[in-house]
Amino acid sequence: MTSTLDAPLISTTPNPARALVCRGCGAEFPLAAQHACYECFGPLEIGYHADLLRAVTREQIAAGPKNIWRYAPLLPAGQDPAARLTLNPGLTPLIRADALAAEVGLHAPLWVKDDSANPTHSFKDRVVSVALTAAKALGFTRFACASTGNLANSVAAHAARAGARSVVFVPADLELGKIVTTAVYGGDLVAIDGSYDDVNRLCGELAETEEFEDTAFVNINVRPYYAEGSKTLGYEVAEQLGWRLPEQVVIPMASGELLTKVDKAFTELVEIGLVEPPANGWRVFGAQSAGCNPIAVALHQGTDVITPVRPTGIAKSLNIGDPAAGLYALEAVRRTGGWMEYVDDDEIRDGIRLLARTTGVFAETAGGVTTAVLRKLVASGRLDPGAETVVFNTGEGLKTLDAVADLVGPTHRVKPSLRAARDAGLLG
Numbered sequence: 001m002t003s004t005l006d007a008p009l010i011s012t013t014p015n016p017a018r019a020l021v022c023r024g025c026g027a028e029f030p031l032a033a034q035h036a037c038y039e040c041f042g043p044l045e046i047g048y049h050a051d052l053l054r055a056v057t058r059e060q061i062a063a064g065p066k067n068i069w070r071y072a073p074l075l076p077a078g079q080d081p082a083a084r085l086t087l088n089p090g091l092t093p094l095i096r097a098d099a100l101a102a103e104v105g106l107h108a109p110l111w112v113k114d115d116s117a118n119p120t121h122s123f124k125d126r127v128v129s130v131a132l133t134a135a136k137a138l139g140f141t142r143f144a145c146a147s148t149g150n151l152a153n154s155v156a157a158h159a160a161r162a163g164a165r166s167v168v169f170v171p172a173d174l175e176l177g178k179i180v181t182t183a184v185y186g187g188d189l190v191a192i193d194g195s196y197d198d199v200n201r202l203c204g205e206l207a208e209t210e211e212f213e214d215t216a217f218v219n220i221n222v223r224p225y226y227a228e229g230s231k232t233l234g235y236e237v238a239e240q241l242g243w244r245l246p247e248q249v250v251i252p253m254a255s256g257e258l259l260t261k262v263d264k265a266f267t268e269l270v271e272i273g274l275v276e277p278p279a280n281g282w283r284v285f286g287a288q289s290a291g292c293n294p295i296a297v298a299l300h301q302g303t304d305v306i307t308p309v310r311p312t313g314i315a316k317s318l319n320i321g322d323p324a325a326g327l328y329a330l331e332a333v334r335r336t337g338g339w340m341e342y343v344d345d346d347e348i349r350d351g352i353r354l355l356a357r358t359t360g361v362f363a364e365t366a367g368g369v370t371t372a373v374l375r376k377l378v379a380s381g382r383l384d385p386g387a388e389t390v391v392f393n394t395g396e397g398l399k400t401l402d403a404v405a406d407l408v409g410p411t412h413r414v415k416p417s418l419r420a421a422r423d424a425g426l427l428g
């Protein structure tokens with residue numbers, strides 16, 4: 001692909017994206033389908049025109065649609081509504097969680113940002129809507145990804161809505177709930193006999209072939225655009241709190257990208273004057289599972305060397321053994337004074353049930369990870385129990401039923417008569 005996003009778009013707001021900027025050496029490149037720096041091979045991210053970002057107002061956002069596109073003036077794609085390739089995700093509930101706070105020992109306000117409410121029931125709809133809208137503008141006609149489940153689900157659904165072709169790649173041992181909710185949309189679904197990291201490597205190779213020249217791999221060749229979609233979670237939390245930032249956020253990590261982009265969103269909002277930072281700033285906390293904890297282990301060991309692992313355990317959506325944004329997640333957590341923790345499979349199952357019982361939100365395993373890590377961080381004193389906190393539930397429990405299927409079920413079994421109900425103790 002040789003086209004770029006520099007061409008003027010017909011729209012009411014200009015595209016604020018300025019260039020692709022290397023996270024390693026700072027080199028800049030045009031807004032094309034490129035994800036690695038030609039100078040140092042570092043990852044690229046979107047750089048913005050500061051003056052265009054600073055021109056954005058709360059009123060302008062409030063007047064926008066009730067989905068992620070209200071933040072289009074802060075995103076690298078989608079300013080022209082007619083050119084969006086999207087399921088219109090976003091503006092998911094921010095739920096006050098007093099009972100959960102009491103259980104884990106927090107006495108400041110605690111909120112759950114529930115992204116299971118998105119169209120395909122995970123936060124991935126945000127990144128896919130931005131990635132595919134950018135990819136379409138760049139001339140791609142087929143859409144692909146390497147996925148731990150939710151990304152495949154979202155890409156397949158977006159392509160179906162747009163009447164476009166999709167080919168998504170997943171590890172063959174994925175949960176049935178993730179396979180079915182992806183396959184039903186009718187695109188190509190390729191199960192690979194290997195780990196996510198194997199899938200990702202293969203997709204990187206495929207993306208370089210002539211046969212895949214028309215294909216945007218959302219988290220490979222258009223990754224800089226994809227990653228920016230996660231910023232909308234940070235913007236929404238700020239807006240839903242009445243244009244304030246929480247003092248602490250707890251975020252699940254796979255590649256670590258979501259964590260870095262929530263931090264980037266908060267940073268931008270302060271820089272452009274849309275919010276005041278909390279008096280002592282905000283602190284970012286990362287959550288992993290014990291079966292795949294390379295970023296948290298690097299933090300605990302005080303090193304910048306992230307040693308890849310071969311993931312195990314039930315939190316499959318987070319099972320990236322060689323996390324692309326791990327270094328940047330470490331940087332954000334260290335800079336803000338946060339921490340990272342990991343929890344084992346039993347703690348994850350407990351976390352799912354704790355969140356469900358105290359908030360009415362049924363999370364997938366990733367939400368169990370985050371809830372269990374929240375509890376662990378309070379217990380260890382790493383998280384301040386007196387500081388306002390937001391935890392992110394990024395996915396839906398119905399997709400990973402097996403995680404808790406053996407632990408919950410009917411509490412009573414009764415014949416259909418009043419007497420049987422009484423005998424069973426239902427009348428007290």
Ligand SMILES: *Cc1c(COP(=O)(O)O)cnc(C)c1O
Nearest residue numbers: 150254255256257258366394395
């Ligand atoms: C992909 C995913 C994440 C983490 O995403 P990264 O940006 O790769 O860290 C978290 N939760 C769920 C449910 C996911 O599917």
Ligand SMILES: [Zn+2]
Nearest residue numbers: 022025037040
């Ligand atoms: Zn570079």
